[in-house]
Amino acid sequence: MTESGTVVEPTAVTEPGAVIETRGLTKRYRGGQLAVDGLDLSVPAGSIFGFLGPNGSGKTTTIRMLMGLIEATSGTARLLGHTMPGAARTVLPQVGALIEGPALYGFLSGRDNLLRYDSADPTADPRTRRARVGQALDRVGLAAAAGKKARAYSLGMKQRLGLAAALLQPRRLLVLDEPTNGLDPQGMREIRTLVRELAADGTTVFLSSHLLDEIEQVCTHAAVMARGRLITQGPVAELAAGARGRLAVTTPDPGEAARVLKELGVTGIAVDGDRVSAEAPPGDVELADLSAALVHAGVRLRSFGVQRASLEDAFVALTGEGFDVAG
Structure with missing residues (x-):
């Protein structure tokens, strides 16, 4: 705190180039269930980072703590050099996210869902809203179904619409929780291609999955979780070479x-x-x-x-x- 009484956030103590960093991050639920146990994670800027583990290994709980949706029991989490959840208002406008599937208004069309999402973003420019929504729909392959009610969308189409919502504005970081869930093989390939394109444009992509081959095909770096604990992390080629x-x-x-x-x-x-x-x-x-x-x-x-x-x-x-x- 300065002499004027202004609260100053502590200087980031993050590894050079780390977009996400956690130290001892732990989440214990009521009843003693330990979902995440002392997680030390470092995600390099510009990487496609695969967060890998079986269902129930603690991936989604970790992501929810990173995004400030739930509080950690102990430990720290930093996004873009700022401590979460305290810096959420500063950080989240720079982050696109798809967590546990999109929340959609079934009675609205895909396009209208995105318009509503964008209008709720105080940083979004209303003058470019319709153009950006159209571009996002086209990028995920939903342009032809944009006028269809969301309740009639398949699971895969809903996943695509949620991803489109995360792409409405340029983001420094994109956090995707099981983004290919419900997609057919062709849809999976399209999402992988899109992820590579986003990374090539300078966006760091943090992608959780329980599919090993998905991580191996698209990611530059990865971390492996099991039963709430970090098993290993590093460049994908080095992880595989270790076996x-x-x-x-x-x-x-x-x-x-x-x-x-x-x-x-x-x-x-x-x-x-x-x-x-x-x-x-x-x-x-x-x-x-x-x-x-x-x-x-x-x-x-x-x-x-x-x-x-x-x-x-x-x-x-x-x-x-x-x-x-x-x-």
Whole structure:
């Protein structure tokens, strides 16, 4: 507080270039349920940041704390260098968000819903309102359905309309909670393309999902949550590289191939038709020696090699759990 009595917000103590930063962020609900446990998160400016975890891992609770919708039990959250929720009035006009699906007026058309959203924004210029609404509808592929009542929209169309609402004005940060929920494969591809375009224009995109392949396809950085705790975070390529890949063998003799590999000390062997997969051997084991041993045992090889580790491999290695990887 200054001598004149004006309250001054503390200077940001954020990592250089961090658009979102949390320290020890924790949320415990009544009854003792610990939804988020000591989260330390750092989202670089200009990144497409995937916030990854199974349903119930604490992703949406974290986002709601970041946006000032609920209070943290302890810890701090900073957006664009300002502490939330105290700086909400300063920060939120610079943030577009789609959280837990859009809230729509079913009796209004898609276009009228966006007009109402925009008119509620004190920073929006009414002179450009209709033009910006039209551009947002076109960008998410809803121009042809703009006059249709929102109650007649499919789940995927509602998701698109919610995303259009987040795009009514240029934003420094876009926060999307499961943005491809309810979309068909073509719709998912369109949203991924849109996210890349927004990032190319300078918007940082924070995207939560329970779909590993979605994060791997579109994101530059990611954090993995499980049971309310942060497991790991960093560039997507580095997260995947931290896990061993999978040995992949295609052969008309899968049973014999599995037997030979097991005798050679290879672990995690699985047989599916003419395909045999296993954990990639340690770096001191020559792949050429493994293939030679298979051939020497009379196994006929159609293909042999090591597949690059994926985020799924990294997640399983870190948590010992499987994951919903449907795309």
